[in-house]
Amino acid sequence: MREITFSQATLEAMSEEMERDSRVFVMGEDIARQGGIFGQFKGLPDKFGTDRVLDTPISETAIIGAAVGAALAGMRPVADMHFADFIGVCMDEIFNQMAKIRYMFGGQTTVPVVVRAPDGIASRAAAQHSQSVEAWFAHIPGIKVVAPSNPADAKGLLKSAIRDDNPIIYFENKILYKQKGPVPEGEHLVPIGKANVIREGKDVTVVSYSIMIQQVLKAADILEKDGISVEVIDLRTISPIDKETILESVKKTHRLAIAHEAVKSFGVGAEIAAMAAEEAIGYLDAPVLRFGAPFTPVPFAPTLEDAYKVYGEDIAKGIRKMF
Template identity: 50%
Template sequence: MAEIRYLRAVNQALDDAMAADPSVVIFGEDVSEAGGSFGATRGLRDRYGAGRVRDTPISEATIAGAAVGAALSGLKPVIEIMFMDFTTLVMDAMVNQAAKARFMFGGQGAVPMVLRTPHGGGLGAGPQHSQCLEAWFAHVPGLKVVCPADPASAYGLLRAAIDDPDPVLVIENKALYAMKAETPEPLEFIPIGKAATVRSGRDVTIVSYGAAVKTACDAATRLAVDGIQAEVIDLRSLQPWDEAAVLASLTKTHRLVVVHEAVEAFGIGAEIVARMADVGFDELDGPIVRVGAPFMPVPFSKALETAYLPSADAVIRAVQRTLA
């Protein structure tokens, strides 16, 4: 085991992928000379040259469109969109082109590209630099979406995404970039579509992803003081998601809480709740409860942002509600 930061794990995944496959290229705003806004690509230009690690104009639509063309031409581009909010400008390339190519070309046109982007609050970045928009992309057939919650997942899911023949969005919560954790050495691929049980329990299942996994674990630790054993599942992959793992846990605990930082309405949690209410109805001994952000933009104010983000207290209240 070795301790590694989340951001370093991202950098290591990119480094290892580029070393293993010369068709892997990286481009985006400030990713080359500056090493990216958060430092995820730092040092890669020195090792692989400006031809494989390219700075681009400030045009997210151009970045995504060029990546689709590069992928169709035989490269494996990894693009960085500085904040997930700016993915509003990549929708045509990702939704109408990358996601549809395999279908439109009768299975003969793969688009092996990765879009990396940070989402989430906690840094006081305000309503245009803090949104969690993953549900938009998870709704689109042809796209895969992953959201790692720890350094090992950040490495493993990014390597799997780069190796995937189809377009994958890798969403990283920027509040996790400084996170340190013990990870296995060497770091390994993590298959897309497989959840992880990060804490076992018998009384209630808490399903989460990204930064909200720590919130769920904090709540589970506090619940244990009162004798309530919560099982915490980190989805890791949002599209496809591990329905079987969630159902297996629900079958054991008979109660379910879903937690995410994104706005609660029409979020990833809504899909999980709908499916479990269908396929897991006979296992339920209490209502399924969602915990998410309120239906409003992310505040700039630190105090308001703290109140806006889902908390361990909110998860505990949700667990108490389903147990009642």
């Protein structure tokens, strides 16, 4: 299978969906003129014109407000946030409008908006351009949250998100943009709400998503040398979470750990740990472990940023203590 970058995979998904459905369009800052700050929209204006690839003013409130209005009028907008950190500017449009309209109108209308949100620690970008904020939106009823970890899932999840009639926040890690992987050509859909067991094991389940999957796989390789078999689950969708796949794995391995780049406190890991405590505690042979960033803004200093991150060695060291 051919290998392309994560960025190229999302570009291919956008192009295929815009060809398939004339209602799909994309809007955001520097989309047409620059091709997106990370190059993830390059070539779309030449192919589809600036009527469907729209540069907007520097106003996240206007971008999401216009996207919600367009969706209610029958379009299928994709709105780019430039950086996920800027999504706080338009929170009212997201959690008071976009998330609630379908419910408040008794299902008489749909709000098929996809918000693309580049997130994560990258290039010493400091506290205002490095955050992972997926847990904010997983807490809001009415919004789906996805976070692919590889190019194939990036394409498949974006295509599925664009076709979904519900609002979706699509988190795409900035470091992943340049990384390559095998991606099917043509129609390739990844179901929203379904996790993927990417490595089977029998001794401990580790759940993760987005870029942290890479560190989890490193930890699994390290632990394999110690005779510890790690089952790795890539969530792919954070909300709705695939509870069945997680619990089925925990009942097999009897141990559970969760790892993410976001801060450990009040994160996705806490929800999964609570889920296991409520529904699978009788199967657990050790306390649930969570791995995440410390409860502080992302530092700018290179040495501090490096110390802030979670690494495969950290995960492996923690898991050893479970046995």
